Amino acid sequence: MKSIIAVVVSASISLAATYVIVSKKKEASFDRERQALKADWDSQKSEIEADLKMAKNKPARVETLHVPASGSDAARHSPQEIFDKLKAIKVGSGAKRAQSIRQVVHQLESLAEAGTSALPIIREFLGRFEDVEYSSEAMREARVEEKDQGTAERREEHPDLSLPKSSPTQGGPARMDFIFPPSLRLGLIEVLKEIGGEIAEQILAEMLTGSGRGVEVAYVAKTLQEMAPNKYRDVAVAAAKDLLSHPPDIDRPNRLDENAKSYLYSVLAMYNDASFGTIAHGVLVTSEGKIDRTAMNYLTSTLKDQAVPMLYKAYKDDRITNLWEKASLAGQALNYAGTNPQANDIFKEIVNTENMPPWMRAMTIQSLDGTGFFGGNSPTDPQQIQSRINLLAALPPQADQQMERARTETMERLKNRLAGKPEASSEGVAAGEKDTPGQLQIDPAAPVEVRDR
Numbered sequence: 001m002k003s004i005i006a007v008v009v010s011a012s013i014s015l016a017a018t019y020v021i022v023s024k025k026k027e028a029s030f031d032r033e034r035q036a037l038k039a040d041w042d043s044q045k046s047e048i049e050a051d052l053k054m055a056k057n058k059p060a061r062v063e064t065l066h067v068p069a070s071g072s073d074a075a076r077h078s079p080q081e082i083f084d085k086l087k088a089i090k091v092g093s094g095a096k097r098a099q100s101i102r103q104v105v106h107q108l109e110s111l112a113e114a115g116t117s118a119l120p121i122i123r124e125f126l127g128r129f130e131d132v133e134y135s136s137e138a139m140r141e142a143r144v145e146e147k148d149q150g151t152a153e154r155r156e157e158h159p160d161l162s163l164p165k166s167s168p169t170q171g172g173p174a175r176m177d178f179i180f181p182p183s184l185r186l187g188l189i190e191v192l193k194e195i196g197g198e199i200a201e202q203i204l205a206e207m208l209t210g211s212g213r214g215v216e217v218a219y220v221a222k223t224l225q226e227m228a229p230n231k232y233r234d235v236a237v238a239a240a241k242d243l244l245s246h247p248p249d250i251d252r253p254n255r256l257d258e259n260a261k262s263y264l265y266s267v268l269a270m271y272n273d274a275s276f277g278t279i280a281h282g283v284l285v286t287s288e289g290k291i292d293r294t295a296m297n298y299l300t301s302t303l304k305d306q307a308v309p310m311l312y313k314a315y316k317d318d319r320i321t322n323l324w325e326k327a328s329l330a331g332q333a334l335n336y337a338g339t340n341p342q343a344n345d346i347f348k349e350i351v352n353t354e355n356m357p358p359w360m361r362a363m364t365i366q367s368l369d370g371t372g373f374f375g376g377n378s379p380t381d382p383q384q385i386q387s388r389i390n391l392l393a394a395l396p397p398q399a400d401q402q403m404e405r406a407r408t409e410t411m412e413r414l415k416n417r418l419a420g421k422p423e424a425s426s427e428g429v430a431a432g433e434k435d436t437p438g439q440l441q442i443d444p445a446a447p448v449e450v451r452d453r
Contacts, residue, residue, distance in 0.1 A: 012083045018088065079118035082110045083125070086184065101180055104134065108187050119195065122188050127209075132184040135254060149352035174176045175222055176219055176263075182256060186219055193223050208239050212248040214260030221267045240267035241276055256400050265298040274302040289319035289329050305336045312342040334367045335377050337386035343439045351395060351403075362406040368392065369413045380419075385418045 064137045077085075077239040091100040111118050181187035189207070192200040201224065208220045222234035244264050250257050268276055280295040291314070299307040311333040322324055330350060336343040350356055350364045370378030370390045379385045398404040416422065 014320045033288075036242040057277065068114055068343050075089060076386075077112060079108070079114040079121050081105055082114065083118070083121050087132060088110065089132075100445070101134075104187070105180070106189055108181075111188075113190045115195055116197065116199065119203065122192065123206075126185065126188065126207055127210075133182070133254070134180065134184070134187075135256075157404050158295060176215075176222060182215075182254075185216060189216075189219055193227060196227065201227060201231075205235060206236055208232065210244065211239075213250065213257060214240075214243055214263040215256040217243060218263035218267050220271065225270065236267055237271055237273050237275070243249075244276065245279065261292075261294040265294050267296055269301045273304055277303055277307075277310075281313075283320055284310065284314050284318050287319075289325070290320060291320070291325050293328065296332065300332050300335075305340055308336050308340045310331050314348060315346060321421070323357070323360070330364070331367070334364065338379065338384040344391060347391060348395075358400050362400075362403045365392065365395075365403065365406040369410050370415070371410075371413075379414075380416060384435050385414050387391060389414050389418070 033044075086104065089100055089107070091097060091104050100372065108245060110124075178186070181190065185207075192204055203221050204224050204227075205236060208217060210226065211217055211220070217236070217239050220364060221232070221240070223230040224236065242263065256263075268274075277299060280298050283292050284295050284299070288293055296311075299310055303310075309327050312391065313324060314320070315333065316327045320329075330346050331339075333343045333346050337343070337347050347368075351361050353361075368391065369380075379388060389411055392407055392414075395407060
């Protein structure tokens with residue numbers, strides 16, 4: 001029994017010793033593996049940190065991916081096909097007008113997307129001097145013809161987007177801020193601008209010299225000025241002056257054609273070209289004794305105070321007997337009262353002419369500080385302000401209560417402005433208040449013959 005126990009104990013000790021030896025060998029092996037892994041990780045970590053540091057120091061890069069629009073007309077159709085569709089669209093004045101307008105806009109955009117490949121087709125069309133009208137006015141005329149032929153249908157009227165966003169005042173500067181082009185030719189001007197480049201400019205320049213419509217010349221001149229500032233100045237000015245001197249006969253002119261002079265004068269004003277001043281002065285007063293306001297606005301916008309002698313001469317023209325025509329001239333000249341002797345003469349003549357309506361005389365006084373009927377400019381130059389104060393101080397006492405009040409309050413406002421003080425209110429001075437004796441009644445429609453005292 002003892003021998004068995006001894007054997008067992010001996011075997012156990014042997015196994016334990018073997019286990020300890022093996023365990024120590026494995027632990028040493030594991031330790032070596034851990035050290036190798038740690039060294040490898042430390043190396044990779046250093047590389048990663050270096051890459052991150054380098055990436056932070058690099059400028060950000062943004063890549064834009066250009067994905068062609070699927071299904072666009074420019075991709076699926078040739079420029080000729082797009083243009084044929086465009087010419088075939090009939091923009092009426094009824095309920096379908098909005099849908100037709102969207103189609104026209106879409107085809108014009110597609111033509112612009114076609115780029116330079118569309119230029120030969122556009123040039124050929126413009127060279128034929130053909131057009132497709134889009135304005136409601138043109139559609140109404142067509143409907144009248146249909147009615148005469150018994151084919152007209154009732155249509156709902158919609159706003160005409162082909163007219164400028166805001167109409168100019170009578171004879172005022174021409175507006176070209178169309179929401180929708182009034183015609184195909186005017187729409188193609190915008191397409192050429194979108195395409196851009198030398199050939200597109202050449203086509204527009206050809207249109208500038210070949211067109212007989214004032215609105216086209218003005219729109220092309222404005223577009224070329226935006227594309228290539230002052231490059232086509234001489235060509236545009238020559239074209240505008242030629243049409244002003246020799247206006248062509250236009251078959252069935254529309255509202256834009258009726259404002260042709262305003263558009264053409266706007267070209268000269270855009271370039272601040274005063275070379276047409278002598279001719280414009282010659283037509284300032286019409287044979288009917290009326291004022292050509294397009295000519296007047298051109299003269300005042302380009303010549304500034306140098307236009308006052310022309311305004312004064314027109315003001316003294318015996319053919320003008322209507323009070324409001326004279327008032328238009330006076331209102332422009334009085335902008336320079338205090339600095340221009342002839343403007344001062346007009347001021348004194350109006351105020352001292354007893355048969356001139358009192359309301360007009362009072363408002364002429366008020367105009368010296370930029371209020372009243374004439375409006376005018378509010379003077380900021382101290383010398384001009386003082387000169388206007390002197391003008392008012394030189395007037396004799398006014399028997400009319402409202403005129404005297406207008407003089408007193410206008411002087412007060414000018415003195416306050418000169419001293420940098422708040423200005424007194426001018427409300428109700430010349431228009432006539434209910435509690436003021438001798439209330440004035442203004443009849444703008446009444447023609448008044450004005451004679452010097």
